[in-house]
Amino acid sequence: MDDLHLLDASSAVLLRQLLDAGVVRLIGTVRSGQTVGDAVDALTGGDRIHRIDLNTFSNDQVEVVLETALGAAIGRRTLRDLCSASGGNVLYLRELVIGALQSKKLACDGEIWELAENTVSATPKLTELVSARLETASEDSRDLMELLALCEPLPLLDAESKVSLESLTHLEDTGVIRVTASRRRTAISLAHPLYGEVLRSHLSALRRRQLLLEQVERTQTYGARRREDPLHIATWLLAATGTADPVQLLQAASLARHAHDFAQVDALLQALPLESHTFDSCRLHGEALAQWLGQWQRGETLLAEAESRARTDYERIAAASLHSWTLFWMGARTAEAMQVHSRAAREITDPQCQLLLKMNEGSMHTFSGRPIQGMTLLEDLEESPPQDQFAMEVWAFAALCRTAALTFTGRSHEAITWGNHAYDSYPATADQVYGVHPVAQLNTLALALTDAGQLDEARRTCERAVATGVAARVPATWVWVALIRGRLEWMAGDAPSARHWYAEVIAQCHAHQLLRPLQLAYGGLAAAASVLGDQEAAQKALDAAESAPPSETFTGEEKLGQAWLLATQGNLAESRSVLRTAARQAHDAGHKTSEILLLTDVARLGAAREVADRIGRLARTSDGPYSSARAHLAAALAADDHDLLQSAATKLEAIGSHLLAAEAATAAATAWRRDGHPRRATAATNLAHQCMTHCSGVLTPLLRTAETAHSLTPRERDIALLAASGTPSKDIASAMHLSVRTVDNHLQRAYTKLGVTTRRELSEILSLRS
Template sequence: MGVPIASATWRLAGRVKELEAFRQVWGRQQCQVVVIAGPAGVGKSRLAEECLARLIADGWKGARATATKAAATVPLGAIAHLIPRGVDLSDPVDGFTRVADVLADRHRKHQRVVLIDDLHLLDGTSAVLIRQLLDAGVVRLLGTMRAGEALGEAVRALTVGGGAHRIDLVPFDEEQVQQVLQAALGLPIGRRTLHAVHTASGGNALYLRELVYGALAAGALTSDGELWEISEGSLHSTPKLTELISARLASAEPAAREVLEVLALCEPLSLADAAELAPSSMLIVLEDSGLIRVHQDRRRTILTLGHPLYGEWLRAKLSTLRRRQLLLAQSERTSAYGARRREDALHLAAWRLAATGTADPYLLIQAATLARHAHDNDMVVTLLQALPEEFHTFATRLQLAEALWEVGDPERAHIILRSSDSPAESEHERLTVMFMICMNRFLGANRADQALAAVDKARPRVHSDAGRRALDVTEGWIRSVSGELLKGSALLEQLEPEVEQAAEPTIWTMAAAIKTFVLAAVGRAEEGVVWSEHSYATHLRLDQEMLMPHPSAQFSSMIMALAEAGHLNRARAVGERAYTDMIAARQPFAIAYLAFYLGRLEYMAGHLPAARRWYAEALRLASEAHHAALQQLALSGLAATAATLGDLATAERAEADAAVSQKLGFLAGEERLGEAWLKVAQGNIRQAVEVIDQAVTNAHASGHIASEMLLLVDLARLGHAQRVASRLAALANQSQGTLALARARFVSALATNDPRELSVSSSELEAIGAYLLAAEAAAQAANVHHQRGDQRRATASTNESARLASHCGGARTPLLAAPEAVTKLTRREREISLLAAAGYPSKNIAENLHLSVRTVDNHLQHAYTKLGVTTRQELASTLGVKSKHKNWTENTTI
């Protein structure tokens, strides 16, 4: 997998724009100097080395030098090794001219480039010589320079003027960090890990590398073969990283140390508090040196540390008593101001709890309420677990149970909820406990029966009409996502259009999210999109009342509705944004579902590598949250994508795990996609069709129109378009959105084998963003043109299919397999040939298809003759099949 070692140089990644900018400016005739500038550790030297390597590959003669503080004390100290031997420099004017003459290539066969690292440290004499060589046209200069450093006059002269160009580097964003780490590690990293390492490193390339080395060395960064993930809270330093940060912080005066230590424990810090610790002149020095940052927050000026890792290093250096002293002192300062800001109660409780292990009970309760509002469930658990038992109330116990569920501890939450059920006095309290028990038992423990039992138990104690509707819609969303869509959707029809009419707002928000899914699942996707926008806006407004879960959880169902309506690109943008928000908000259940929906979206779009990553992410998150039912769907999706990408080993492992996993009934029929496409990849089309036929029956019986349409399209792709075209057309006519109609047109075109309709269908599907289906439609058009002898159109359609398939990451499907070869075979010949190409012996094929071995061999011989091949390896190559079985050899004919 390409795991790096500490001494390795990582392959340059994430700097495509900067490399292109360098190429453009260097190509200008008047260009003499290119300076790559940026803060320390941002990757200036690495980018410069890459630029130099590319120039040398293009025929330039390259030389390197590094300027240092030590070399700056000696004239020409940095570049002495570049001066030709025998040149007398006792007379600098004559000597410098002589250097230029010696270095000049009279025949102009090679141009010269000099790379000088840390150009800002170059001594003045070296700078003057370089300037003279530039003016003589002998060399060009490629340099790196730390941003913000003072420059000597001679060095500054190198970096200004029409022939000088500057490329400014900034720290990596998350997408660039993903590119860098995938290039280094060989596999993608999980989005939660990506967020963690980007936040910790601040996008600094040097810090990033050391954090990854530290995590690898500690065994905290591990791969499951699909993604790299780091254990939460397990970022580890390295000696080099510790040395770098130590040297950076050592530049602060001893008197400024207390400001940095308080920031490490209590940031952000107001300017007023910081001014009590150090004079303004010292704070200015800290800001100028980059050790602190100053921000304006409305009318407040606040300070934070210059980099997240500074806090880690400073906290590690604090003794217990020193930590206690600083925390209590900051508590006193905040209390002296009257703790008038809303967040002050949370800070005071957290600081005092960290300092002494205790805090005022009423302050703990107030702080827990604030933490709940911020969706900081770990903090809620910490604060309420510190609350003495005699101060706990019905409300605090529910808050603790809710937070435990959110952080993935459903069993402890259930214990608290069981004890809270009896004390519930009002109808509102009974509904709240009932809802939380349902969430905990259904989503936390995968027990729909226990969740429904909690609803039934509450019915005799709920008497208002609004309360009874709340019970019905709770039952409705549970049934809707556990295999009883028709019954559940009927109950959800009682959901009030506005939350103000509901008995319990939290029940409304959860039911509203599931209603979006239900509308999309029954073919009313456009209604689902409108409803999801309304429910999200309502949830966002009600978040002031601290509802669970996070408002971004509404986006999971919204993505499905957008996708089913044909708005694939919009769905992707919504999902990516929501995922980033939910990682920061630490919502494990909601994040797992969102990752799954994003995987399903990319699967529908045909972006199979992206789908595979999202399914793998959903699997990891669902596993950590102990959500077995979601694991099964993620495993099936992973198996389907891996199989279609030709990775049979991964597909077989995923499908084996999916087969023994608990099924939820959610998206009925789709849980068998992995099984079906694994059989396709193995060449067993007939069995794949049988699996999908059964899945279609299941989807139809449960009312999952969206799932039924997806599965019917797969049947058409496997050669049964004529059989399913009318059913799919009927479903499309009763469904909303462009995707349903585009799919129906695609299947109709496959059924009639009309090349014009296939081409039109391909264009429609591409416009929606369904690239794999679009590529298959173009490939089938090429097949028909080829059969009719129209080679010009066949070639055009083949090229169009290849262009569309380039978006799909190497997808292998029967419709994309060797168009000219496939069209020569009958359906039976094709079925037997695919099995044989996958490596199955004739005897096994005969048993599988209920034929005689002789019949199988006869069909194979006919296929060999038509395709002009003589061995099964040639057959596999011609059909584009990756064989798993190695029980045949190059000489095996039949």
């Protein structure tokens, strides 16, 4: 029975008698803060009554509930919005989700559930529930609640001008308002975010205008002494009358930027008359739209206007940097970004501004497939950020890009040292900086930790960055750490997690019009789906990747999806060809870490002898145990040596690269068994199984063929895998540039070695998925 506190006395007495007689078992609810009568109090008391107090759900609990109910992963931004709107109240959460599903504002793309941006709203039923909750407030408190719905938080003095201290105490006791104290200031706000939405929905336009103008007058009467008062006054005037003084709007927009309220910056500056726009207003508005609100096309137009209005070298560098950043990072329009940079370089003569341009150029080179050029420009970056605010923002971008450049070029130990230094240095002096959030430094630090083989520490760093980035509403920052996290989980072998994070990136890129990470995310999603046996999802991701602009960032790694789909379809030769081409691109770009990753996959897919020496040379010029462990794996696979394979598995397991460790251990078990060491083979198999507990649902060619195909030659194995997947001999011959007779001869020898006579039996013994 819901709402026991509403029971009349007679019903409560009857229920108590039935309980005492053992006739019924009662499960009932009482809402917090509700007054109950003596009869209901007697009903809910006694030794036989078990009481459970339900607290609001934490974010983690909300995530579990939503993913269980919806049957798929929930996006981090969507989780944040629903947690914020519901306040952790499960009843409110349920209604919000039902309403969003019915209005199709909450949808799943097949991978992840996402809510359309800024669309959390109350349903009619939820409005009724909240309205009933607010009815506990006295009638004389209505004015205050309506004012709070429009202007919260309010100073205590303003609240006392509306109601008595006794009424305020009652509102706080019943959970309608929240009172917070900071130093000498006490502020009043509504206790739940939905209360304001429901109260505003009942306000007429004239009533809104009256309340807002009264609050403006009240604030001005007190002298508008607080720092945020100009922002509030301009915002209230704009909401009440549709206009405000241009000077007030500009001042308010600057304060909104300081408060990270970029939606308010947009609203205020949209109201600014055309003739009142300045260089500063165009730059401020363009930055808010492009970097924070996911509207980079609108922002880019305003930044181009700011660039045309620039009159000093400082203004030119400020406009050009923001403009080029927007084109480069948001729109993936590298050539245009470089043109903006070059134009500024021709016009700027101030040495300090020229240095800032150099850092900006180095940042773009680093993430557009030219890390060596980027490192050259960023090598002498000062260790401490400058004091000037804009110069500090350029330094921050350059600092995180320097971490990446060091990582890409194989200097991961230096990258970790520098990345920690940049993160520790920047936040301490960055309380006035908004263009680059301090958490952005964690992104490339996590990247460095990953490629150094410190996967657990990289994962913890990613968690910090995602949590901070989502809470601070900085999509352009946390989308990149989600991409880095997806890459980390792929390298660890946790394909389900990698798939989830890549899906997060794709959803957020579409929501915020971020184009640069898209191709990499689609490729990563395709790779993860492939090794999980979901070839349909992998192909869908690859099809979508074709319309995405070139990623350039992790040179060659965008081809992982194509390669692994081919591999899981049994076409190992073509898969290796794709990976070799991608590795050459990484080599030409100077991307050592990507080249090692790609060549390791070539080794895993049956061509270790071809690439082992090159991986070894790369590992000797790269920092960290991960590079040397992968070189060890390639050499062990090339030699087919049980001791080398066993030690490679141990090294990779210690790093946390569980899938590579499982493959090495599986190959070791096969080699031990072949050479007559069954006990050692069993130990290696146990290690493989232990590692595979971290790689749920993953199946790779090396895992499925090591036990059954150790006697096959590389060509026999390639042909057997293609045949087992249903590829006709004619198509195999075409793909491998052989005659049909040669294919059939190799296939017949494979049948003999494996003790099978048909392709169906071949498919079963190789454990191929349909």
